[in-house]
Every structure is written in C-alpha cells, then in structure tokens.
Amino acid sequence: MGWIPERSRQTKPWLVTAHARAGGHCVGDWQHPEEVEGKNMKILRATLAAGGCALLSLSVSPALGDSDVSHNWNSENEAEAMRIFRAKYEELGGEWSDTAFPDSEASIASVKARFIGGNPPMALQSALGGVMQEFAEAGLLQNMDEAAAAGGWADNISDSIAAVGRHGGHWVAAPVFVDVINWMYTNNDVLSGADVSPPNTWEEFKASLPVLQNAGAIPIAIGGASWQEAILFDHVVLAVGGADLYENLMSGDAEAVSGEQTRMALEELASLRQFTDEGKSGRSWNDTNTLMITGQAAYFFMGPWAAGGYGDLGDEGGSWSCRLTPWDASLTVVADGFQFIKVTDESDMAAQVLLGNAVMDPATQIAAARAKGTLPVTTAATASDFDGCPAKAVDAMADSTSITHWNGRSVDVGNAIKDTVTALWNEAIDVETAHQQLIDNLL
Amino acid sequence: MRIAGKRISANRAKSWLVLIPAVVVAFYFIWGFAAYTAYLSVSKSTFLPNHEFIGASNYRELFDDARWWVAYSNMFIFGGLYLAGCIALGVSLAILLDRLTRNESLFRTIYLYPMSLSLVVTGLAWQWILNPTIGIQKLVRGAGFEDFKFNWVVSPDHAIYTIAFAAIWHGTGLIMILFLAGIKSTDPEIWKATRIDRIPPWRVYFSIILPQLRATLLTAVMLLGFQVVRSFDVVVALTDGGPGYASDVPARYVFEYYFQRGRIGQGAAGAVVMVATMIAIVLPYLYFEIRRKEA
Numbered sequence: 116m117g118w119i120p121e122r123s124r125q126t127k128p129w130l131v132t133a134h135a136r137a138g139g140h141c142v143g144d145w146q147h148p149e150e151v152e153g154k155n156m157k158i159l160r161a162t163l164a165a166g167g168c169a170l171l172s173l174s175v176s177p178a179l180g181d182s183d184v185s186h187n188w189n190s191e192n193e194a195e196a197m198r199i200f201r202a203k204y205e206e207l208g209g210e211w212s213d214t215a216f217p218d219s220e221a222s223i224a225s226v227k228a229r230f231i232g233g234n235p236p237m238a239l240q241s242a243l244g245g246v247m248q249e250f251a252e253a254g255l256l257q258n259m260d261e262a263a264a265a266g267g268w269a270d271n272i273s274d275s276i277a278a279v280g281r282h283g284g285h286w287v288a289a290p291v292f293v294d295v296i297n298w299m300y301t302n303n304d305v306l307s308g309a310d311v312s313p314p315n316t317w318e319e320f321k322a323s324l325p326v327l328q329n330a331g332a333i334p335i336a337i338g339g340a341s342w343q344e345a346i347l348f349d350h351v352v353l354a355v356g357g358a359d360l361y362e363n364l365m366s367g368d369a370e371a372v373s374g375e376q377t378r379m380a381l382e383e384l385a386s387l388r389q390f391t392d393e394g395k396s397g398r399s400w401n402d403t404n405t406l407m408i409t410g411q412a413a414y415f416f417m418g419p420w421a422a423g424g425y426g427d428l429g430d431e432g433g434s435w436s437c438r439l440t441p442w443d444a445s446l447t448v449v450a451d452g453f454q455f456i457k458v459t460d461e462s463d464m465a466a467q468v469l470l471g472n473a474v475m476d477p478a479t480q481i482a483a484a485r486a487k488g489t490l491p492v493t494t495a496a497t498a499s500d501f502d503g504c505p506a507k508a509v510d511a512m513a514d515s516t517s518i519t520h521w522n523g524r525s526v527d528v529g530n531a532i533k534d535t536v537t538a539l540w541n542e543a544i545d546v547e548t549a550h551q552q553l554i555d556n557l558l
Numbered sequence: 559m560r561i562a563g564k565r566i567s568a569n570r571a572k573s574w575l576v577l578i579p580a581v582v583v584a585f586y587f588i589w590g591f592a593a594y595t596a597y598l599s600v601s602k603s604t605f606l607p608n609h610e611f612i613g614a615s616n617y618r619e620l621f622d623d624a625r626w627w628v629a630y631s632n633m634f635i636f637g638g639l640y641l642a643g644c645i646a647l648g649v650s651l652a653i654l655l656d657r658l659t660r661n662e663s664l665f666r667t668i669y670l671y672p673m674s675l676s677l678v679v680t681g682l683a684w685q686w687i688l689n690p691t692i693g694i695q696k697l698v699r700g701a702g703f704e705d706f707k708f709n710w711v712v713s714p715d716h717a718i719y720t721i722a723f724a725a726i727w728h729g730t731g732l733i734m735i736l737f738l739a740g741i742k743s744t745d746p747e748i749w750k751a752t753r754i755d756r757i758p759p760w761r762v763y764f765s766i767i768l769p770q771l772r773a774t775l776l777t778a779v780m781l782l783g784f785q786v787v788r789s790f791d792v793v794v795a796l797t798d799g800g801p802g803y804a805s806d807v808p809a810r811y812v813f814e815y816y817f818q819r820g821r822i823g824q825g826a827a828g829a830v831v832m833v834a835t836m837i838a839i840v841l842p843y844l845y846f847e848i849r850r851k852e853a
Contacts, residue, residue, distance in 0.1 A: 394691030541802030
C-alpha cells in the first residue's frame, strides 16, 4: 500500500476513532441532567437509564449489525465522500459505525489483528490490488456473490472493473472509485515568472528545469517517502517507453525489465535529483504540496488527492493547472473500494449486503466521487457530472490507454519498484545496481 | 519453635501465592512471546502467522537484503556513539555540577529536562531544527553566511549521526543524575585526605572517585543499551529511516516487515538476530562485572 497510506502521516499521526452509532443515545441521556437534581438523584437516574438501555438492547435484538468500516479517508474531501456513503447506508436502514486510520498501512494492520482476534470489522476501505489478493488468499474475505447478483452490482460497471472486485471468480469487494494517479500539477505563476511555457514533451520539460532553478524556484516538488518517489518514476517510465514499457515492466516481462529502456528510465530519474530541494528528505506529501501552493515550486507529480489543496490559488487553469502526463497519452489507474471481511454473525452479514448495495448505488457513487475529487466506477457517470481535474480524466479515458498502477498490482511488485527507486534516488546505489535489483526482484 | 517455623513457611507460601500471577503473566507475555517469535522466524509466515516449518530460508532472505545490513550496521554506529556520548557528557556534567557550590539544583533541572520529553517529540523537534530549508542552515545563511552548509539530516552518509545526536541530547541528563548520585555517595574523607596531599581535583575524580563507580557505569550501560536496541520512535520521528533507507535501524526494519509488508517470517528473523546480538554483547560484560564483584 503505497501512497494513500501516508497522506496524512504528518498532520494526523494518531489514530482517530470515531464511533457514530445511531443508537448511542443511551449514554447521552444522563450526561446532562437538570441542575436542580441532587447528586444522588443524578446517580439514580444514570443507573436507571443505563439499566433501561441494557434491557432495551436485550429485548429488541437488532436484525442488522452496525457497519463497522475501517478506512483511511480522513482528509476533508475524503471524509465528505464517506459521509455521503453513510447517508445512503442509513437511508437503506442501517446503523453506521466506522474507524478512521491515519493511513492504509495502519488500517490493514488493524484489520489483520482483529481478524486473528476473532472480531473483524465488516469492511475495509483500501486500494483494490495486491492487498486484496493477499487477504483473499489468506481466507479473510467474504463471498458476496449472492448479494452482488441480487443487488445488480455488475449492471452499472465495466467488465474490467467488475473483475477488480472479484477474486477467483467470486465477489469479495465493492469497487467504488477509479483513481487516475499520473497527474502533473504546475504552478503557472512560477512558470510565467521564469518565462517558461508549460511543457508538452519530455524534452521541453527537462529543458525547463535549469531555467526554473536559475529563476530561484524549486523545479520539482517532491517529498521523502518512497511511494512519492515511485510516482515520479511513473512519469519517467511513460516518457521513455509509454504505456507498453509501463505495462511490461510492472507485469514482469523479462525482456522489458532487463532491457535498455528500463535502464534509461532509471538514468533519467537519477538525472532529475539535482532539480529538487534539500528539504525533501522526510517531508510529507502535504508539506510538499504546500511548496507549490506558496509558489516556491513549479511542478508536482501526485495523485488526484493533491488537487484538494489548491483552493487558495483559485480555480484550475488560473494560477495552477492539473494535467495528465503531458508526454504520453496513458492513464495509470487503481481502483479504490470496500473489501468485505469474513464475518460469521448473520446480522453482520446482512449489514455487509446493505453496505455493498449502498456504495454500489450509481447516484451515491457519483456524489461521493465529486466530493472526493475522483471518478466513480459506475458507467452512469458522464463528463458533465464533473468539473476541474476529474472532468479532464473522464475526457482522457475516451482516447488513452489505461494501465494498472503499481499500487493496484501485487504487493511484491509495488515493493520492488519502491525499494529500487528510493535506493537510487537517495544515492544508496548507482543506475547499474538499481537495474540489476529490479531484474532480481521483478523477474 | 515449630509454630514459629510453620508461620514463616505460611508467610512464604502467601507471598508466593501473591507473586504467582505476576510471574505467570511475565513469563507468558515476555518469554512466551519471545519463543513464539523465534518459532515464527523459521516458519512459512508471510501475511498471517503460518506454522509450517521451513528452516532457515527467512534468515537467508534477511542476510541477502542489503537494506538489513544498512540497518544492522546503523545499530552499531548509533549504539557506539550514543553510549560513548551519553556517558562522556553525563560524567562531565556530573563532575561540573559536583564542583558547583551554588544553583546546583537549577542546572540539574536544566540538564535533566530533555528526559521529560518523549523521544517522538525529541525527534520531531530536531527534525525541524536540522532541516536545511527551515532550520539552522537557513538561519545562519539568513544572517549573511551564504555558503554555510549543515545538511546532515538529509545526507544519506550522515543522517544516522543526527539521530545519535538527538538521542544523546535526550539521554545525557539521566546519566548525569546517575553519576552525580554516585559521586555524592562516595566517602567525603577522600576529599580531606587528597587536599592535604595537594592532589588536583580532576585527578581525584578520575583516579579515585570514578573507579569506585563501576556499578553506576554498569547501570548506565544497561539502561542505554536497551535504549539502543529498541530505538524506534526517535528514528521514525527524525528521519523515518531516510533518506531512502540510509538511517534505518533493526527495530524499524522489523516493524516494517512485520506489520506493513506482510513478511512476518523475515521480520521475526530480524528480531531474533537483533536480540541475539544484544545477548552476545551484554552477557560477557555482565558476567565479567558480576564475577569481579564476587571476587
């Protein structure tokens, strides 16, 4: 799990637990007793209230468990998307509860621990890729075939997306969003200040870097985590060999991995190092984003979540722009959604079905995607449903190649890319060693 | 006498009874889990624990990993500097405080203060101070020294030293207090005798007083040694093992393989090597010191 995880590592390093239960009034009833009451009276009332509450929950056994979703949507726009899903879930008659984690690594670790402990959550929001494969193979995921058939989950999505939600032919997850990762954000004021026009080719891009540096700007904003470095590498691979090289490299094609183009891509990546600033080591992606927002940096390569921070610069196309990799018409994509964890309790299983139906509802997906600034998986969405960067992605989808991003592939592929890229980028190894390491780890 | 004897044994039984739960819990949660980790290191565990025995292949993968060796050697660089730094500075401060006739408690508080911060806060604070784009380097450059360079925290070759530096800043106070207490508890007659003999004070400290504090040194080395092996928080907060993995340490490596990469077997192998190394270093020293005491 690469980048989604660490989004808010610096800003919210602690686990945030939010339990919002519709039935949580019992405790609240006696927390604000009238002041005229004596202390003993208060205690009596409290005891009665608590007792009555317990009785109530004993006598009215719920047919539905609460939703109990583990997720890492904790930035403002992500939380808004979650609220939209929650509203739909409650509208369908469910009781909502969720636990937010600072990053996806933490939520995955928690789900594993809770599963081993015999008290798993009902669903886990994450990128649907390597982790889902591992979960499914370890027997952690629920077979949702019946619910999917009854709810018509496959009706409104493409076959390739439906395949993402299945493992071994069975539904185990509900894909809800498609994140297009390969965005290049530019601060147009910095570019025009240095008399640089927005680059359309890799050569133009590289030519602009020393000019920007001489003008006193940081040409490329980048942070210290290996997933950020690997996202920069995505753009370099597309520049050197396009979608073919990207796909072959990530899928472990022997010829491509050991080929000259891969070596060139590593060399090109290493050559970009001099156009970054010294503070990059250890910097979070959001602090890095700030460099661009405050006009200190010119280019920033990041996923769709970065656009949420540019409100201060005004609308897209003014002081800032988002563009999909300009030097190649390819999209690197990864699906985001809910994996259903294997639970045995009937009421919990009923809640899972409800959650699946809520998040697969086309109108809800579109609304949530708009809030989050990404694309829904539903085919009911049209370009007119979106504006700004997501609209550009919808347009691009029509006439470009979509390739699965490394974060949507097996965990080993993601780790191989990140390990090699970070070692090379931080000068632990040279290009030849890096190439050999890629060959060793990807083949 | 018989009655008295019986009462004593009943008391003993009672005290054992009280102790047993704690002993059981400690054994289960410390030694039981340690043994389980050792077993996991030779098992097929990847994403979840899997008890199929596979021999030494996790160790082979661990020893083939360049990253592990960076982390492992960092433990020695960090550990050596941390122990030497804390003890040298701690002893010096203790002697200076001992010479001080006024305001001793004020300075004691000042030097002990870092200890009251958690290592996470220590790491974060030093991360900002050392960061070349916002910290000391920027400050000095802003003061007119344009060529001033202090970028150790972002340099792959030097990042581990900044971690040692922050940890020494944090740990020196404790060592100072330990040695100050030791110095104060030595026989005051020594000072009278040496004054008559006109022996310079530094000589008294280094030839007479400090050699008496071997037990204090043992305590200090033990306390700091454990700190070295479990150094995790300060690394995560200061560099998070970066740039790249240049300042990684075994504890962080193990954590990452265990919990984030789903390579429980390899992580457990790292943990075993970490503990084995500690035992290999500490045991001879302990043995030597205890033998010496008995002799």
